Amino acid sequence: MARFRAWNTSSGKLEPTLDAVNYKLVTQSSDLDAVVQRMQSAELIAFDTEFVSEDCYQPELCLIQVWIDEQIFLLDPLLLGDTGPFWQQLANGTHITLAHAAREEFRFCQRYTGRGPANLVDTQVAAALVALEYPAAYSTLVSRFASRTISKGETRTNWRKRPLSDSQMEYAASDVLYLPQIYFAIKSQLAKRRREHWLEEEMQAMSVRYQDTVDEERWRRVSGISSLQPRELAIIRNLYQWRHETAQARNHPLRRVIRDDLMIEIARLKSDQPLKVRSIRGMNFSRHSNDLNEIAAQVGLALQLPDDQLPKKVRSEANYSKLSQVIQFSQTALGIVCRREHVAPALVGTTQDLRELVAWSMGEFSGDQTPLLDRGWRKEVVGDVITDLLAGKVAIKITNPKSEFPLEFDQR
Numbered sequence: 001m002a003r004f005r006a007w008n009t010s011s012g013k014l015e016p017t018l019d020a021v022n023y024k025l026v027t028q029s030s031d032l033d034a035v036v037q038r039m040q041s042a043e044l045i046a047f048d049t050e051f052v053s054e055d056c057y058q059p060e061l062c063l064i065q066v067w068i069d070e071q072i073f074l075l076d077p078l079l080l081g082d083t084g085p086f087w088q089q090l091a092n093g094t095h096i097t098l099a100h101a102a103r104e105e106f107r108f109c110q111r112y113t114g115r116g117p118a119n120l121v122d123t124q125v126a127a128a129l130v131a132l133e134y135p136a137a138y139s140t141l142v143s144r145f146a147s148r149t150i151s152k153g154e155t156r157t158n159w160r161k162r163p164l165s166d167s168q169m170e171y172a173a174s175d176v177l178y179l180p181q182i183y184f185a186i187k188s189q190l191a192k193r194r195r196e197h198w199l200e201e202e203m204q205a206m207s208v209r210y211q212d213t214v215d216e217e218r219w220r221r222v223s224g225i226s227s228l229q230p231r232e233l234a235i236i237r238n239l240y241q242w243r244h245e246t247a248q249a250r251n252h253p254l255r256r257v258i259r260d261d262l263m264i265e266i267a268r269l270k271s272d273q274p275l276k277v278r279s280i281r282g283m284n285f286s287r288h289s290n291d292l293n294e295i296a297a298q299v300g301l302a303l304q305l306p307d308d309q310l311p312k313k314v315r316s317e318a319n320y321s322k323l324s325q326v327i328q329f330s331q332t333a334l335g336i337v338c339r340r341e342h343v344a345p346a347l348v349g350t351t352q353d354l355r356e357l358v359a360w361s362m363g364e365f366s367g368d369q370t371p372l373l374d375r376g377w378r379k380e381v382v383g384d385v386i387t388d389l390l391a392g393k394v395a396i397k398i399t400n401p402k403s404e405f406p407l408e409f410d411q412r
Contacts, residue, residue, distance in 0.1 A: 023072035023173040025164070027079040032086065035066065035073050039089045042068050046098035046179035047090070047117075049105055050159040050172060057247045057254070061108055062159035067098075067176040074169055078162060087112035098179045100124050100138045106210040116207050121199070123182050125206060125347065129198050130189040134344030138175065145185040146178045193342075201376040202347075224264040230310035234302035235267040237311060242298050246291070258288070258295070272300030320355050326390070327358050333389050333396060336407050337382050348372075348382050357383065361390045385409065 026032055039045060046067035053059035064075040064083065077083050087109050090097060097117035099105045101124045106116045127141050128134035142148050157168055164172075190196050219240035225233060239258070247257045265280045274292040277299070278284055283292075320327065331354060338345040349357075349372050357372045358364075372383045388394045389409075397410045 022070065023074055023169065025169065026073050026075045029080060029082070032075065032080055032083070035068070035075070036085045036089045038068050038071075039066075039086075039093060039095070042093070042095050044098065044180060044183075045090065045093070045095050046176045046183075047105065048099060048172070048175040048179075049108060051104065051108075052160055053253070055253065057251050058111070059104060059108075060160070063164070063172055065172045065176045067179060072173045072176060074164075074172055076162075076164070078160070084112055090117045091115050093118050095119065096121060096183075098123060098183050100141070100175075100179065101135065102206075103210060106207070110211070116210060120203060120207065121183060122203065122206060123179060123186065125202050126183070126186045126190070126199055128344035128347040129195055129202070130186055130193065130342060132339065132342065132344050134346040141182045142178045145182045148178060150174045150178075195377070198377045222263060223260045228264070228267055230307075230312060231270065231302065231305075232267040233311040233313070234305050234309075235270065235299050236263055238298040238302045239263045239266065239295065242294065246294075256287070258291070266295065266299060270299070270303065272296045272303060320359065323355070323358055323362065323364065326362070327355055329396075330354055330358050330386055330389070332407070333386055333409075334382060336396065336405075336409065337385050340405060341381055343381070348378055354386075357386060358390065361387050 024031075026035060048065045049061060050063040050065075051059040051061050061077045061083070064077065064086065066073045066075065066086075075083060075086060091109055091113040095118060097120045099117070099120065099122060102117075102120060102122040106120065109115070109117050123138075123141060124135050127136055127145075131144070133140065136144075139150055142150050151171065151174070157171070159168075187196075190199055219237045222236055222240060225236055228236065240263070243254055243257045243263075246252075247254050250257070259282070262280065262282050266277055266283075269276060269280065271277060274296045277296050278288075278292055288295075331351075334345055334348065334354060338348055353372050372378050372386070385394070389396070393412055395410045395412060396407055398406055399408050400406060
């Protein structure tokens, strides 16, 4: 039994308390087998990870924190070696899996099993369906839903160093201790608002997004490609694949091989001459000198592609500048809806989503549909209101300037 310090905020002031946390450090395979066996009968499993990603191609897993039936286990991959049985059970079980801001946790599970955790619920996303803040930190949710404030003193700790200190293990344990309490509190609020299906939709969509990171279209996420033409997009596609293969072979972060902005400039240059590539500002650094020939070769392959093999632009170009005032007005409407429904605007949609909805409604966007009209509950809560507003069916009026909701919609 180990104990660590938390803070009780239920009284409205900070009062030091000691929360008992029964955590066990697992460094032997026999103990890992016992954890996996315990997972088999669990209805709810909460977990988190500590990893290092600054200097390697894939994040290096350094610690796994697991909550099972009031017991916390700290699995040490650096001493265990093989944590595969844990990930297999996490992915195959019938339990609900809890994690917070779970992208990397999903990817670790995917790396070991080919799929994500079973029945995953990301508390960061779930909280945004009943609160206005997104993305909210774990500590914020602990305060809001568990009336505690936890220490973040080990945020910049070296998780590769062994042995782990007591403070490191206490910090790690605290990252899963309150996840079940947070989940049940959010679940209760979702039920009161009849939004359980919202969470199901979000978790399904999130799993698809995370799974989608392994498909062949990942290169379309390169920052700055929206203005590129098909031939330039082909160059980006080639450079993206080359960068991943090179980074993996060297075990370097992608940005150390070549940054997104440099790939964009190379694509715009459209030259397969190494000296011309080197003339781009930023490409004359010594770390790029040995790669110039390979980079130029990838450009050359893209330049030789027939037109019918070039990637297509995904989104039509809309003239957002002439719609700027309408877009700003629509952002106000989005804020009214989200505040009234008590859901985080940042989860509902991005600024780009809103721009596309406005452009589509006004005939400036040639796509068949827009994200805010094609995402289940979002259309129900937000999409229809904004399209009615743009069509002049509703107006925004000020009711009581001093009230919690000073702005309201007025049906016409």
